[in-house]
Amino acid sequence: MTATGSTVDGRAAVQRRTIVVLSIAQVLGGLGVAIGVAVGGLIAADVAGTEAVAGLAQTCGVLGAALAAVPLAWLTRRHGRRAGLVSGLLTGALGAALVVLASTARWLPLLLAGLVLFGAATAAGLQARYGATDLAVPERTARALSVVVWATTVGSVLGPNLTDPAGRLGVALGLPALTGPFLVTVVAFTAAAGVLFVLLRPDPLRLSAAGPAGGTRPGPDGGGVVASLRDIVVRPRALVGLCAIASSHVAMVSVMVMTPVHMHHDVSLSLIGFVISVHILGMYGFSPLTGYLADRAGRLPVIVAGTLITAAAGVVSATAPGHDAVRLGIGLFLLGLGWSCGLVAGSALLSESVPERTRTAAQGVSDLVMNGSAAIGGSLAGLVVALWSYGWLATGAAVLMLAVGVFSVLHTRRRTAVAP
Structure with a gap:
């Protein structure tokens, strides 16, 4: 050898x-x-x-x-x-x-x-x-x-x-x-x-700085938040990856945190716990399949599929009364599955679409945007439910994800002067 x-x-x-x-x-x-x-x-x-x-x-x-x-x-x-x-x-x-x-x-x-x-x-x-x-x-x-x-x-x-x-x-x-x-x-x-x-x-990460033959490449010099975000924004595929990660997380957190509130006057705590457990299964249980499909079929198809699944989750949840644990369980399972598609395929797309020298910094910025957006979304979710209803919140999540799906398809067709 x-x-x-x-x-x-x-x-x-x-x-x-x-x-x-x-x-x-x-x-x-x-x-x-x-x-x-x-x-x-x-x-x-x-x-x-x-x-x-x-x-x-x-x-x-x-x-x-x-x-x-x-x-x-x-x-x-x-x-x-x-x-x-x-x-x-x-x-x-x-x-x-x-x-x-x-x-x-x-x-x-x-x-x-x-x-x-x-x-x-x-x-x-x-x-x-x-x-x-x-x-x-x-x-x-x-x-x-x-x-x-x-x-x-x-x-x-x-x-x-x-x-x-x-x-x-x-x-x-x-x-x-x-x-x-x-x-x-x-x-x-x-x-x-x-x-x-x-x-x-x-x-x-340190070993990855060595070439396939063992030669050492210069380590990543990274960049600040603004520079890393700019690296993402100017690359259509990287931006699509970031939007998939952030929007999936916003929709998931916003609907998930308010589902127990929607249910708690009508069903037992054990049923609420069951619905949340089904949601967690959707989030994590099928991620290896999601990763396999993202590698075989491509990142973008899985991202778009994730937006459609999450939109369907919003529609199912929006039409479910608080006592309907079965329908809410289906909605929350789909919500978790859509999140898995967005996170896995979006993370892979973002990582491979930015230069190696700024990749680690871009990954950190993506998580900053992801969690910062979810913190805002989760805070506003209670206000939406208080002013309107849980149904309107879930419907809003569905509309958001459909918009991200359309954006993902259209934006990746753009040509950019910066090579990925």
Whole structure:
């Protein structure tokens, strides 16, 4: 075997190991995020003494993910993929610890600050999907990315089911019951960071700076937020990828957070939990299939299919009364599946459409736009429901996604002077 062939085989072996390590970390990180999100609103309402601030907990977490996206991308660009992911998870663990402290002291500002830091772990989980692409061959990029996204399913489904045992743990330690899940979150995030710190070697992003024959290429010099955003905007395919990621997330978060509110006067909490579980299955369970189709059929067809699926989800949900858990379950499943199409295919399209020197920075900016848009959308969703109805909110999400689908088809036909 030639030296070049040996090097290629070695990189393939590292890629397989990278996928396994990232997937293990995603299981742990997804568990921590899910169990924290499950009680975040409840703990905020308990500390504040009013349910009016419950939605603020979700907003703080999404805002934290947006604020952390660019700094974590900077760390990744300067020190490697491992440094960025570990830093995000440990920041999230610190945030969860502050939530426990704030709940015990019944201090709302500290609680909200903790939830913002908690969001950094969500940002790390999202950026882990890009770690799967650092060494992936072009024809398997989306599939590699989708496997890491899929791994989140295990933790996301397991997390909420640990809420009661974790609550009993909190009580046994002399703490408020609702702090128990956040104690589990601290452990889960720290364990995920430990897995990455010890096992994610060699660093996939640093190894990707070496050519196929082992020669070293100059490392990425990146750029600021404005420069990275400009790199995306001037490239039609990259812009379509960003729009797919952001719009899918806005539609998903906006409709998902208001569905329990739409249902809670008509059905039991167990039925609401079932609907949300079906939604999570749609988000993550079929991501490997989404990645396979994005590699085989192309990024754009999967993005457009995702916009149509999400639009259908909006129509189904908009016409479902609060007591119709079956129809809402179908709507939320489709909402999650459409999100998966937009995230997986959009992320792959964006990554391959920007120059390597600014790729990591562009990935961070995409997550900033994604989570920042969702934070705004989630905040406005409550206002829309209060002024009009849940049906109008879901209809608006459907219209948004149809518009993004049309834009995606038309915009990719534009010719640009800047080569992708």
